[in-house]
Amino acid sequence: MNDRTSGPERAEHEELARLLPAPAERDLPPGRHLHHKDTLMQLIDQDGDRATARPRPRLLRPAVLLPAAGLALGAVLLTTLAVTGQESAPAPSAAGTGSQATAPRGAAVLLDRIASVAKKSDEQKVSDDQFVYVKSLQTDSEGKLGGPLKMTKASERESWITQKAGPVVHEGLIHQDGSYLPIEVGVPDGETPVGYPAGLNRPTYNWLASLPTDPDALLKRLHTEITRDQDSRDTPAKDRDQAQDTFDTIGELLRETLMPPKTAAALYKAAAKIPGVTVDSDAVDAAGRHGIGVARDDTREGDRTTWIFDSTTLEYLGERTYLIRDTSLGKKGALTNKSAVLERGVVNALREKPSTEKPSTEKPSTGKPSTGKSSTTT
Template identity: 85%
Template sequence: MNDRTSGPERAEHEELARLLPAPAERDLPPGRHLHHKDTLMRLIDQDSDRATARPRPRLLRPAVLLPAAGLALGGVLLTTLAVTGQDSTPAPSAASTGSPATSPRGAAVLLDRIASVAKKSDEQKVRGDQFVYVRSLQSGNGGTFGGPVQLTGPSEREVWMAQKAGPVLKEGLIHQDGSYIPIVVGVPDGEKPVGSPAGLNRPTYTWLASLPTDPDALLRRLGTEITRDQDARDTPVKDRNKDQDTFDAIGELLRETLMPPRTAAALYQAAAKIPGVSVDPDAVDAAGRHGIGVARDNTRAGWRTAWIFDSTTLEYLGERSYLIRNTSMGKKGTLISKTAVLERAVVDGLREKPSTTA
């Protein structure tokens, strides 16, 4: 490798050096710093960026059918997992701040660093009779579909997700706005109840741990799972886009699960291979915490979503989505939704909280 970069390439190199936290010597094995430098220089020296695929509208893929009240409470999640690119940024406001996103080459370097940190986190022991508990803040669009955005919240949300391999009919419980809403599998009239097994739409800790840890193998596995799910839902082929669907799926897996370290690392490494993924230098979650975002633009839908990470520890904080052009939902820069994960834990029963378990 060489250091004879100049002009835009040198500027990009210096910007990435500023954005990425300085790695701690005691946390990285010998040669790891050289690896990061080589990775960065190799990406900068590439002659062309990976092509950006044609995105499709964000399709909601709920794992279960909820009662009307449950759908209302869960509505804040409808748009929190889409995308981000490198050519647009939200207008500065009290709710959202932004700066121009860097190129996809910078996202690969950042995701490699995030994966390295995630892999060192503690492994959890989760039994099939337990529940994964996640407490978060959620702000979402309370307006009509396709109409002007009416941002709600933020309000606190708690979920308890069953860890049985399945199939199960009772998948968990949501607590939000003072109500407890069971997450149950919908059963059409006259049909026999069929439970939901662990999988992409009900990602238990054990199922997540079973996923390939090689990024390329993981991308193939996710592609198979996504296609199977879309076929089951009769999703039109014209509304499918491999790259966008994969980005969305990884984001959904990060949201309200407890992630095995090796799986988390592999997911971040896999995300780095998705065309169009870039860095959002200053992203703010629903708790007001500033961080660095990994994002992708859904140009057909007209919005960008970033997964937000602490810029020092690289811990996952939450997500935000905002419009990247003027649409019927509002002006460019309008915030659509934002989340903030406050707590993750394993508990023994529904409505049980980590403090009571301890």
């Protein structure tokens, strides 16, 4: 650091130096991969008193439902969340407060280092007939539509996502709360389902590998894809925020989709160009793991989302979202989302795990698929 640097700039440099780990001296194991998939999911108890709700509108998968026992038309759809059971978040640190006109230098440097580590992770070979497997901790949000949310206890979730280029109707399988639930394109009874091709709404490994690796070109591509999706759903202009929508989309891509190293690095470098991205010096995922975070405030929804990374290895750990002001979902500081990725891998069949050779023979739950037809995914 230049000895002549003083004042706020010097303080910022010192704070960043304290927060960031030393550069990794070896490549990370295959588990260091990123991810997404917006699984629109809803589980309603038979007594009708419990309903899932989503804390924010998600950009992806507007026409896909997860057929599950108790699925009801007109009920609130939810991207399943993950949380430790804690219902409030700690007060944000000075490093993570407020949306800025441009991304602060500290966040840009952190994301650049994360990108460098991600680029060194192992390249995967994934064929169209394989599945991406992800094990994570998940929870639901309970509450009435329009009312305060309450986070349930964390539960383990496993997902198997097909890597076929498509279009496909049967997209994979979810195992949670003791049930196997097929992921299928959902349409009203009697109508023919139209499958999704690989793309932003169904990001396969090979599709992700085809994305531009130049950060500026990647941002332009994401903007185009997001705008096309919003136009197809007639999303009002007042509900659009290019910077926040891009940040949310990248966050979705970090969860349940195995990420090619070069694409991961490009996504992180692209995120560094998003205005308002800040550093969260201490964030905790659903497994209780502390890490350093990359955060952004959503002024529309009144919440802050943080991507959490291991402070030493810079491995992606999970995500958390909490309210930064009082809203209909709860009081300021209340958690609405907390997740933790525990394992990722590539397998050859549904229900197979990276550590096993053969899939389970247990039959899936008998919930009626949203297509009105019996499931054939298992």
